[in-house]
Structures are given as structure tokens and as C-alpha cells.
Amino acid sequence: MPMKREVERRETSKNMITTKKVVNKGAWTAEEDRKLAEVIAAHGPKRWKTIAVKAGLNRCGKSCRLRWMNYLRPNIKRGNISDQEEDLILRLHKLLGNRWSLIAGRLPGRTDNEIKNYWNSHLSKKINQKEKQGGGSPSREAIINNPKGERIAGDVEKVNVHIVNEEKNNTSTSSGGEDSDIGFNVDEFFDFSNEDPLNLEWMNKFLEF
DNA sequence: AACAACCTCAACCGCATCAGA
């Protein structure tokens, strides 16, 4: 049920008066979804603030964007995460840490939010259990897994930096295109779509390394 | 049946970054 909260907003810019606005928060209704989808179909998924206004939604732009990205966007895959996907998430998380959007980028149809939730509710527990069973010295995950990918150990960090650079290149050229100064295309690098998921030996080796 | 504890996931929040003026 959508809750309406009266939000007292103190504008960030200097000397702004305090205004009172009724902003819709909480769960989205089917009607809101429909309006949002209509406006996005007409104007495209950008200028979220304008979209919110055009759709006549008492929502902030951020909220609209999130709803679109996590729920309304076409080709969203919902429901069970397959074993293959789970395996991939585990591997990518080892490599990238909590870079959910990057991980999601390698899982077509999955959103960063979904993967983050899945990790927090399922996989982190699994890993904890494994660690307890295995015991002993801290695992690679313990070194690598940390918020925002900070202090990622050694060579993995270098790869991570390359990936970030590549992501930036991709967004600026929009279609991916050629590499500038690095030797591989990250899309190809992480494209497992044609690969037998049970036969990812190379990646195991890479991760071991 | 009633309640508590736990789990899941949609949504919010705060911050960082980027682009344009």
C-alpha cells in the first residue's frame, strides 16, 4: 500500500525557503507504473525529474528512475536465479567485490538491486557457512570482498581498474567499440553466453591466480 | 489460532561523479 508522507524539504541551495510538498513514497501502484511507462515511451528514460512531472506522479525523479531500472524496463528477468547465474555472481563478486552494477551488467536481465539482494540474503550466508566449514586462514574473499571495491588485493585490483576504465569508455562511446589502451574488450571477456557454464576452467584458473 | 522470529525484496537515502551553464 503506498503511503503518503508529508515531507518537509529544506532546499539545499542557500537562503531557500522551507517548502512543504506531498511526495508519494513507498510501493508503486499499477496506475503509477502505467503512467511512468507511458511517459518514458514518449520521451525516453532521461530527465527523470521532468518525467515525474509529466507523468503527474508525486514522486521524485530518483524514485521514477529506480522503478524503471528495477521493474519496468523491458527484458527484465524476474524470479529464480539459476545455478549458472549464481555461479557467475560468485565469481564476479570474487573479482569485483560489491560492484553490483558491474556484476549486473554481466547478467542480462538482472538488476544491480536484485543481485545485491540475492547476495545479501543467500550467497553471503553460503559463503559464511563455507568459511566456517573450511576454517583456517582468511580466504581470498575476505581480502577482496569489501564495500565499494576498496583495497582490492594485488592483481585483482589492476583488473578492476581496467574494467572501470573500460566501462567509462563504453558509456562515452555508447556502443562499446574498440579498446583504447587496454588489450581486451571487457564485454567479450565476461561474455559467457556461449560458454558451457560448467566448463569455466579458465576462469577458475584466473581466479586462483 | 496467535505470536514471535526470520526472510525477502522493493524502495529510500546519502554520497560521488559528471555535464552543462
Next chain:
DNA sequence: GTCTGATGCGGTTGAGGTTGT
């Protein structure tokens, strides 16, 4: 160079559902 608004990201929250007692 600075300011401002837009966007994106990761962490966190909380409502609603499920399970256990």
C-alpha cells in the same frame, strides 16, 4: 574554475510474507 542539477551507485530500511513454536 565554480556552481548547480541530473544521474548512478551502494548501503540500509521496513513492509509483507513465511516458518517455527
